[in-house]
Amino acid sequence: MLNDIQEVLYDANQIQQKVKELGDTISQEFEGRNPLVICVLKGAFIFMADLIKNITIPLEIDFMAVSSYGQSTKTSGVVKIMKDLDAPVQGREILIVEDIIDSGLTLSYLIDVLERRNAKSVTLVTLFDKPAGRKVELEADHKGFVLPDAFVVGYGLDFAEKYRNLPFIGILKPEVYEK
Ligand SMILES: O=P(O)(O)OC[C@H]1O[C@H](OP(=O)(O)OP(=O)(O)O)[C@H](O)[C@@H]1O
Numbered sequence: 001m002l003n004d005i006q007e008v009l010y011d012a013n014q015i016q017q018k019v020k021e022l023g024d025t026i027s028q029e030f031e032g033r034n035p036l037v038i039c040v041l042k043g044a045f046i047f048m049a050d051l052i053k054n055i056t057i058p059l060e061i062d063f064m065a066v067s068s069y070g071q072s073t074k075t076s077g078v079v080k081i082m083k084d085l086d087a088p089v090q091g092r093e094i095l096i097v098e099d100i101i102d103s104g105l106t107l108s109y110l111i112d113v114l115e116r117r118n119a120k121s122v123t124l125v126t127l128f129d130k131p132a133g134r135k136v137e138l139e140a141d142h143k144g145f146v147l148p149d150a151f152v153v154g155y156g157l158d159f160a161e162k163y164r165n166l167p168f169i170g171i172l173k174p175e176v177y178e179k
């Protein structure tokens, strides 16, 4: 698996440090608001678990699974809900937890869904941001690292469901997906 990585961008320690900073900021911002923290599966599951351990105020969690990449390194452009939330979001203060914003299509779709369901507020935190990939205008309220224009894996992010368990984020060698 390690042979398929061209370059490690951020290692496990650097990620944990950043996640703690994000947890501190979010704890202050959401004091007294009892946020509903939504994990966007599958990619965000590791970030979600680490982040909420660094949030010190009361919160609730829920999960939504959406998919648009499948076996490719390019978005299909069609965001499919594979699993919906368990509970209504009407009147709730939502914090969406995402692993990466690339084209922005996944999150613009999700934000639209949550607003149509009458969430009170929607705030966006992403660990990784790849601004060069944008197809729609979208900015996270909080972000960890800005990444170069390359396909990355690890810390929850996959290529064809592989590499999610790598503890770091790294660039996948193009020969892995170009063959
Ligand atoms: O900004 P975008 O171009 O929409 O890309 C970002 C989304 O793509 C990935 O999910 P994917 O569809 O691969 O599903 P997964 O989380 O199950 O890997 C990633 O986890 C984000 O949710």
Ligand SMILES: [Mg+2]
Residues within 6 Å of the ligand: 043, 069, 070, 157, 158, 159
């Ligand atoms: Mg994926």
